[in-house]
Amino acid sequence: MSDSLLSIKDLQSGYIGPVSLDLVQGRPLVLSGPSGSGKTLLLRSIADLDLNHGDVRLDGIAREQISAPLWRRQVAYLPAESAWWRSRVGEHFESFDEQLFASLGFDKSVVDWEVSRLSTGERHRLALLRMLEREPRVLLLDEPTANLDPDKTAATEAVVQAYCREHDAAYIWVSHDPAQRERLGARQLLMHKGQLQGSAA
Amino acid sequence: MNVIHLTYLDLGLAALLVLVLALVSWRLQLGLQQTLLIAALRTAIQLTLIGLVLKVLFGAIHLGWLTLVALVMLLAAGREVMSRQKHRYRGSWGFAIGTTSMFISSFSITVLALLTMVQPDPWYLPQYAVPLLGMMLGNTMNGIALSLDRMTSGAMQQQAMIEARLCLGHSWNEAISDLRRESARTGMIPIINAMAAAGIVSLPGMMTGQILSGTPPVEAVKYQILIMFMISAGTGLGTVTAIWFGSKRLFDLRHRLRLDRLK
Numbered sequence: 001m002s003d004s005l006l007s008i009k010d011l012q013s014g015y016i017g018p019v020s021l022d023l024v025q026g027r028p029l030v031l032s033g034p035s036g037s038g039k040t041l042l043l044r045s046i047a048d049l050d051l052n053h054g055d056v057r058l059d060g061i062a063r064e065q066i067s068a069p070l071w072r073r074q075v076a077y078l079p080a081e082s083a084w085w086r087s088r089v090g091e092h093f094e095s096f097d098e099q100l101f102a103s104l105g106f107d108k109s110v111v112d113w114e115v116s117r118l119s120t121g122e123r124h125r126l127a128l129l130r131m132l133e134r135e136p137r138v139l140l141l142d143e144p145t146a147n148l149d150p151d152k153t154a155a156t157e158a159v160v161q162a163y164c165r166e167h168d169a170a171y172i173w174v175s176h177d178p179a180q181r182e183r184l185g186a187r188q189l190l191m192h193k194g195q196l197q198g199s200a201a
Numbered sequence: 202m203n204v205i206h207l208t209y210l211d212l213g214l215a216a217l218l219v220l221v222l223a224l225v226s227w228r229l230q231l232g233l234q235q236t237l238l239i240a241a242l243r244t245a246i247q248l249t250l251i252g253l254v255l256k257v258l259f260g261a262i263h264l265g266w267l268t269l270v271a272l273v274m275l276l277a278a279g280r281e282v283m284s285r286q287k288h289r290y291r292g293s294w295g296f297a298i299g300t301t302s303m304f305i306s307s308f309s310i311t312v313l314a315l316l317t318m319v320q321p322d323p324w325y326l327p328q329y330a331v332p333l334l335g336m337m338l339g340n341t342m343n344g345i346a347l348s349l350d351r352m353t354s355g356a357m358q359q360q361a362m363i364e365a366r367l368c369l370g371h372s373w374n375e376a377i378s379d380l381r382r383e384s385a386r387t388g389m390i391p392i393i394n395a396m397a398a399a400g401i402v403s404l405p406g407m408m409t410g411q412i413l414s415g416t417p418p419v420e421a422v423k424y425q426i427l428i429m430f431m432i433s434a435g436t437g438l439g440t441v442t443a444i445w446f447g448s449k450r451l452f453d454l455r456h457r458l459r460l461d462r463l464k
Contacts, residue, residue, distance in 0.1 A: 048455055049364060067454040083361035085379060127365075134370060143202030 005170050006046075006058055006075065006138045013045040013052030016194040023138065028164065028171045030181045033191030039174045040080070042191065043140040046172075047077035058137060076136035080143045082127030084115040092130055100129055103159045105152070120147045125156065132163055139164070139171035145180065157184060204414050216241070258327045267325050271308070271334055278303055278342045285346040288353040290450060290464040295349075298446045302345050306439030307337040310431050318427060336407065336428060337435045340392060344436035345443040348388030352444060353463055355380045356451055363458050373452035381444050388440035392433045399429060 006023040016038040023029060045052040048068055052064045056063050073167050084092060090111030101110060104125045118126065124147055131139070139160065145153040157180070164170055175181050181188055190197045219241045223234040258266055279300030289295045295333035311334045315321065321329045356363065359380060366376040399405055407428060453459050 047368065049367065049457055051453075051457065051459075051461075069367075069370045069372045071369055072456075076370075077368050079361070079365070079368070081361060083365035085359075085362045085366060130369065138222075 003177055005168075007060075008046065009055040011042070011052060011054030011056060013050050015039060016041050016045065017054065019054075019196045021189070021196060023117055023167055023170050023172065025170050026164075026177075028173065028184070028185055029184045031172055031174045031191060032176060032181060032188065037126070037191040038194040039191045040142055041194075042158070043077050043142055043172065043174065043194075046138075047072055047075055047140055049077065055193070061081050073134050075138040075140065076131045076134065076135050077140040078128060078131050078142060078144055080146060082123045087114055087116070089113045089115055089118070089126060092126075093133055095133065097133060100132060103162075104129060108178075114165040120150060121149070124148065125152065128156065132159075135167060137167070137169050139169060141171055141173045143174050143176065145175075145177075153180070207463060216245075219225075252415075255327070255331060257261045258331065262323070262325075262327060264323075264325050267327055267330055270327075270331065274335065274338055275289075275300060275304060275307075277340045282342055282346045282349065286350050286353060287339050288350075288357055290447075291462055291464050294450055294462070298443055298450065299342075299345055299349065301446065302439045302443035303338060303341050305442050306435045306437075307334060307341050310435045310438070311337050314427070314431055322427045333428070333431070337431060340432040341439035343391060344388040344440045347391070348384040348440045349443055349447050351387040352384040352447055353451075355383065356458070357460060357463070360458060360460060365455060366444065367458065373449075373456040373458075376456075377448045381448050384444050385440055388444070389433075389437055396433060399425070405429070 003024060005025045008022070009020050010018040011020070012018050019042060019198060021029070022144075024194040031042070033039055041050065044050045045054075046056060048056075048063060048071055058071070058074055063075075066074075080108075088111070090096070092115075093111070096108065096111060098108065101107065106126070110126070115123070124144065128141075128144055141160070144160070145156050148156060160171060160173075171186075173184060173186065175184075219237065223237050225235040226232070226237060249343065254270065258270060279296050282299030282303070283289060283295045286295060311330070312324075314333060315324045315330060318328055319333070325328075356377070363376045363380070367373070395405075405425050405428075406423040408421045411424060412418055416424075450462060451459060
């Protein structure tokens, strides 16, 4: 218990729960289940975006003890659809980490790109970088490769895995793709009607 | 003062114009005649009643009566702000936010103007206090209603954007900042435009009224300038207050966007 990065006990929010699970460093999770089973709602509740109840701790520290913005910086949720509030890509980043951008195939010129001209896949990958830049400990990824081709998917998987190794972080990855779940080699969980069920087949 | 008194015959002739318009509407099948006639009737009745109220009020100069009238005006304006919202706050929040903001802005600025600028004796002399407060409330009401409506519908439309910022660790204050700026602009643009166009495009109603009742134009102009400045300050203060409380109400203590608080 003490070595768990993120521990969740009796998390409940409207449709979902109670859900209990432990996310251990070096042992990430892959979450699957039919649409409407509550995967997104579960991730949103862990990030404390929706009204919810339950004991959620990061490194043993209850989330009520830290401010909500700080909690979401450390337990970061990446929605399936990325949203951008300024016109240029660079305005959404705090700094420019060349290596990080290069890992997903972007060079320095990307900061001047207009968000409205990005392809769906580019928006997706940039949203991931935008999140990683803030160095979260837990990544809650809602189908992060849904619109990517196989090359970009593989690159994204590699980036996330390398990030977790280097930053002592772990992820919960929602994926509909059995091959991807296999590749990630993570513990598998199945969501059904708002409840968490052991490992998926 | 050399006021030309209007007779009931004069008013009857003016009413004839409205009747002619109703006739035109009927002939052209615009379907407006009924609404038009009811509205005209309401104008006549409401203004006659307020005229009687003011007559009594001007006869009995007492802070208590004045306060009562001011409160009725404030509550009516609060109700109006709420009824103009497409997405209202659940519960009594919409009414409370609008009324509080108008109270803070309109009342404080009217009292300030009465005490330091106009300085009637006593300072709450109804001939000055009631029209000034009325003009303040009417205009701040517009600004507050516009800005709150912009903010609540903006929050509905921009949910993904606001939550994306929350996800990245922005506070509620940062996450709503762009929308708050837009809403403030929406609320304040009408009065800024009115100030810019005053005297060139339109002669403001109050000034026209004073001139008709015999006030020298330059005096009427001075009053109008005073009023315009009061209104813009009041609208600004009221809008900023309403936006602050309104945006805060859209989030809870854990910085969650709570659209369930709107309907």
